[in-house]
Amino acid sequence: MTRPLRADAARNRARVLEVAYDTFAAEGLTVPIDEIARRAGVGAGTVYRHFPTKEALVVAVAEDRVRRIAERARTLLAVEGPGQALFVFFRDMVRSAAVDHGLVDALMSQGLDLEAVAPGVEAAFLSTLGDLLSAAQGAGTVRRDVDVAVVKALLVVCKVPQVFDSQVTERVTRVIEDGLTPVR
Amino acid sequence: MTRPLRADAARNRARVLEVAYDTFAAEGLTVPIDEIARRAGVGAGTVYRHFPTKEALVVAVAEDRVRRIAERARTLLAVEGPGQALFVFFRDMVRSAAVDHGLVDALMSQGLDLEAVAPGVEAAFLSTLGDLLSAAQGAGTVRRDVDVAVVKALLVVCKVPQVFDSQVTERVTRVIEDGLTPVR
Amino acid sequence: MTRPLRADAARNRARVLEVAYDTFAAEGLTVPIDEIARRAGVGAGTVYRHFPTKEALVVAVAEDRVRRIAERARTLLAVEGPGQALFVFFRDMVRSAAVDHGLVDALMSQGLDLEAVAPGVEAAFLSTLGDLLSAAQGAGTVRRDVDVAVVKALLVVCKVPQVFDSQVTERVTRVIEDGLTPVR
Amino acid sequence: MTRPLRADAARNRARVLEVAYDTFAAEGLTVPIDEIARRAGVGAGTVYRHFPTKEALVVAVAEDRVRRIAERARTLLAVEGPGQALFVFFRDMVRSAAVDHGLVDALMSQGLDLEAVAPGVEAAFLSTLGDLLSAAQGAGTVRRDVDVAVVKALLVVCKVPQVFDSQVTERVTRVIEDGLTPVR
DNA sequence: GATGAATGAGCTTTCATTCAT
DNA sequence: CATGAATGAAAGCTCATTCAT
Numbered sequence: 001m002t003r004p005l006r007a008d009a010a011r012n013r014a015r016v017l018e019v020a021y022d023t024f025a026a027e028g029l030t031v032p033i034d035e036i037a038r039r040a041g042v043g044a045g046t047v048y049r050h051f052p053t054k055e056a057l058v059v060a061v062a063e064d065r066v067r068r069i070a071e072r073a074r075t076l077l078a079v080e081g082p083g084q085a086l087f088v089f090f091r092d093m094v095r096s097a098a099v100d101h102g103l104v105d106a107l108m109s110q111g112l113d114l115e116a117v118a119p120g121v122e123a124a125f126l127s128t129l130g131d132l133l134s135a136a137q138g139a140g141t142v143r144r145d146v147d148v149a150v151v152k153a154l155l156v157v158c159k160v161p162q163v164f165d166s167q168v169t170e171r172v173t174r175v176i177e178d179g180l181t182p183v184r
Numbered sequence: 185m186t187r188p189l190r191a192d193a194a195r196n197r198a199r200v201l202e203v204a205y206d207t208f209a210a211e212g213l214t215v216p217i218d219e220i221a222r223r224a225g226v227g228a229g230t231v232y233r234h235f236p237t238k239e240a241l242v243v244a245v246a247e248d249r250v251r252r253i254a255e256r257a258r259t260l261l262a263v264e265g266p267g268q269a270l271f272v273f274f275r276d277m278v279r280s281a282a283v284d285h286g287l288v289d290a291l292m293s294q295g296l297d298l299e300a301v302a303p304g305v306e307a308a309f310l311s312t313l314g315d316l317l318s319a320a321q322g323a324g325t326v327r328r329d330v331d332v333a334v335v336k337a338l339l340v341v342c343k344v345p346q347v348f349d350s351q352v353t354e355r356v357t358r359v360i361e362d363g364l365t366p367v368r
Numbered sequence: 369m370t371r372p373l374r375a376d377a378a379r380n381r382a383r384v385l386e387v388a389y390d391t392f393a394a395e396g397l398t399v400p401i402d403e404i405a406r407r408a409g410v411g412a413g414t415v416y417r418h419f420p421t422k423e424a425l426v427v428a429v430a431e432d433r434v435r436r437i438a439e440r441a442r443t444l445l446a447v448e449g450p451g452q453a454l455f456v457f458f459r460d461m462v463r464s465a466a467v468d469h470g471l472v473d474a475l476m477s478q479g480l481d482l483e484a485v486a487p488g489v490e491a492a493f494l495s496t497l498g499d500l501l502s503a504a505q506g507a508g509t510v511r512r513d514v515d516v517a518v519v520k521a522l523l524v525v526c527k528v529p530q531v532f533d534s535q536v537t538e539r540v541t542r543v544i545e546d547g548l549t550p551v552r
Numbered sequence: 553m554t555r556p557l558r559a560d561a562a563r564n565r566a567r568v569l570e571v572a573y574d575t576f577a578a579e580g581l582t583v584p585i586d587e588i589a590r591r592a593g594v595g596a597g598t599v600y601r602h603f604p605t606k607e608a609l610v611v612a613v614a615e616d617r618v619r620r621i622a623e624r625a626r627t628l629l630a631v632e633g634p635g636q637a638l639f640v641f642f643r644d645m646v647r648s649a650a651v652d653h654g655l656v657d658a659l660m661s662q663g664l665d666l667e668a669v670a671p672g673v674e675a676a677f678l679s680t681l682g683d684l685l686s687a688a689q690g691a692g693t694v695r696r697d698v699d700v701a702v703v704k705a706l707l708v709v710c711k712v713p714q715v716f717d718s719q720v721t722e723r724v725t726r727v728i729e730d731g732l733t734p735v736r
Numbered sequence: 737g738a739t740g741a742a743t744g745a746g747c748t749t750t751c752a753t754t755c756a757t
Numbered sequence: 758c759a760t761g762a763a764t765g766a767a768a769g770c771t772c773a774t775t776c777a778t
Contacts (some may be wrong), residue, residue, distance in 0.1 A: 003751090008759095009759095012759090031749055032750080032752080033751075033752065033753085034751075034752090037760095037761090042759075043759060044752090044759050044761065044762055044778085045754085045755085045758090045759065045761065046760075048753070051759075052753095053752080054751095054753090076283070096226070146355065146359060150352060152355060153352050153353075163249065165314060168334060168337050169343055171330065171331075172337045172338060173331075175330060175334065176359065176360065178357035178362070178365075179360055179362040179758080182364075184281065188773090190739090190740075190741070190777095190778070191778085192778075193741055193742090196742080216767080216768060216769080217768080217770085222743085226742070227743040227744055228743085228744070228769090229742065229744065229770090229771080229772080230742055230743075232771080233740095233741065233742075236770090237769080237770080238768095238770090242757090264762075373737080376738095376739070378739085401772075401773065401774085402773090408757095410738075411738060411739035412739080412741095412773090412774085413737095413738065413740065413776085414737080414738055414739070416773090416774070416775085417738075419774080420752055420774095421776090422772095422773065456721040460671075473739095496777085516754080517723075518723045519719045521720050521724045522727065524652060536701045536702060536705050537705075539697075539699075540702055541730060543702065544728060544731055545731070546730070547727035547728055547729070547731025547732075548727060548731075558755075558756095558757070558761080558762070560762070561761085564762080582750085584746075585749090586747085586748090594763070594764085595764040596749085596765070597749090597750085597762090597763065597764055597765065598764075600748090601761095601762065604749090605749080606749090607750065649767090718773075732778055
């Protein structure tokens with residue numbers, strides 16, 4: 001259906017996506033498309049060729065991020081083992097939260113519904129997250145009465161940016177982790 | 185310093201503030217001032233007389249909210265008793281989160297720094313919140329290694345809107361409360 | 369026709385007129401009426417009671433100035449003698465030019481036509497200026513082929529503000545005076 | 553540094569500049585940008601692409617005028633000869649003064665400082681004017697104790713618009729020319 | 737009479753989107 | 758295909774003027 005892009009077109013698309021992520025993350029979604037285009041070294045028209053509206057660009061950025069995050073989660077499951085993977089993943093997320101200002105905006109602030117515009121991506125992410133959760137519950141490191149929806153919510157919660165300095169972030173995360181741990 | 189407003193002016197100011205809160209909460213901060221003015225039944229100039237910039241209006245709304253929330257917290261301390269006041273307050277906050285979209289935006293998304301523009305209000309709120317926390321710790325219902333900054337962060341976290349349906353919200357809150365509870 | 373104002377009303381009118389002159393002279397005609405009112409210590413409504421439009425205020429200021437200038441000219445004729453009065457008057461005008469930014473605006477920039485809105489004042493001024501000119505021509509200090517219109521024009525010219533530093537102003541004035549002097 | 557504009561862009565830019573000059577000259581600087589755009593047959597955004605603020609447009613117009621005036625002066629020096637070029641130039645300026653309402657506004661009324669925002673242009677103009685002056689002084693038609701600053705001031709002075717009818721303008725100019733002439 | 741709050745048209749400026757080059 | 762100029766619909770904000778207090 002979608003024919004493979006010409007090499008230069010693919011390069012442009014990737015470049016715009018990367019610049020858009022960096023820019024939205026650092027400065028929020030209000031940055032004009034013209035500015036994204038300028039930083040990517042292309043014309044505004046080129047951005048619109050790949051992403052027909054600004055919202056489409058934002059969604060594409062979010063999709064791309066979620067995909068990478070899921071990948072990271074899969075890696076952790078293999079490397080860290082079932083009992084710790086979820087917790088390490090959690091701390092990973094929190095640590096990168098500071099630069100993901102724009103992603104959080106994209107996920108919640110502006111009324112964007114990722115599930116509606118890119119259902120496959122969301123589902124795939126939840127499936128991977130579910131794997132981490134099951135593994136942890138199997139290993140006895142996470143209580144059994146939470147499900148994947150709760151864990152996802154707690155994740156989003158931990159990405160709320162710039163409200164906490166790192167000291168506080170650390171302790172907030174610990175409280176949430178304790179809440180996740182089975183009764184001791 | 186600032187003389188009392190004329191009766192009609194005070195009425196208008198209050199009306200604008202209320203309409204602005206409802207509108208920002210429901211539709212976010214991007215709603216034009218003209219629309220706020222229209223809904224409040226005044227001219228745009230009147231809004232600008234009371235709040236010289238849009239940011240000033242947003243800040244005033246946030247201030248007003250924080251003040252009311254602090255008031256509510258004080259009431260709860262008296263009514264619910266030291267052991268439960270903080271938890272009831274927590275659930276209160278969460279329940280109203282759905283309509284506070286705009287308040288959350290104001291507090292964090294747009295780079296507004298309430299502490300910078302209205303230091304007294306923030307401090308007063310933290311002081312009240314500290315009272316609830318101390319009471320709970322005194323009653324043994326909250327662990328002693330959290331401080332007011334952590335509790336405030338968890339509060340903000342619970343107000344992140346529209347990400348959870350109410351089912352999930354309920355369970356997220358429970359996890360956080362468990363995390364706050366002393367080791368069982 | 370116009371009944372005498374109550375004492376306080378007259379005081380307010382005079383105060384507004386003075387503040388308006390100072391302000392327009394210093395900052396130009398774009399200063400808002402509200403600001404004039406504030407500086408005069410009255411409400412905006414009071415300004416509008418005395419001067420029904422902003423233009424009316426500007427005209428009143430200009431009238432008032434022209435009247436004072438004519439007065440000054442008459443005094444000089446008596447004090448300085450026929451041969452020198454016009455020249456001294458000239459230098460007087462130039463010296464005060466720096467603060468008369470707004471008066472010049474009023475006279476020419478904004479398409480205001482003082483002659484149309486206040487014919488008597490203009491005529492009275494020209495009559496006095498004519499007296500100075502005749503005196504000088506009688507004394508042989510000014511050439512006979514210039515008339516009052518030319519002298520008035522040269523006066524306005526010399527009030528063009530802020531274009532010259534004082535050094536230059538001095539020399540410009542000398543050139544113009546030499547041009548007025550009969551062939552030597 | 554700035555790459556050459558595309559053909560259509562250059563056409564639009566020139567058109568806006570010309571319309572802006574005509575309009576400001578005829579009606580003053582208060583004409584809205586939207587009106588300039590309408591008369592130039594372009595959208596308001598196009599004006600802002602070429603001139604990022606209204607002030608930038610005004611400055612560009614003034615620059616353009618000063619440049620043309622300097623060009624005219626150079627031509628006259630070649631055509632009219634050293635003794636008369638300055639005087640012809642003077643009368644040229646005065647004759648066009650009636651339509652340069654806006655230029656004069658731009659140069660002095662609104663506190664715009666051409667020297668500050670476009671130093672090269674001002675300097676180039678003064679240099680050319682100095683050439684005319686030197687030529688005239690060399691030919692003995694202008695007194696030696698005036699310098700270029702005085703002549704520029706007299707020029708500005710002669711451009712003060714609409715204060716004189718043409719009859720008076722003629723005679724004012726003669727007085728100033730006589731003032732410039734060496735003692736007879 | 738004086739006050740200053742309210743009005744609302746109008747201004748400058750921005751930016752998502754389209755389209756000629 | 759890429760470009761970036763053009764568009765034009767808002768947006769935030771100002772201020773001359775009116776009118777309830």
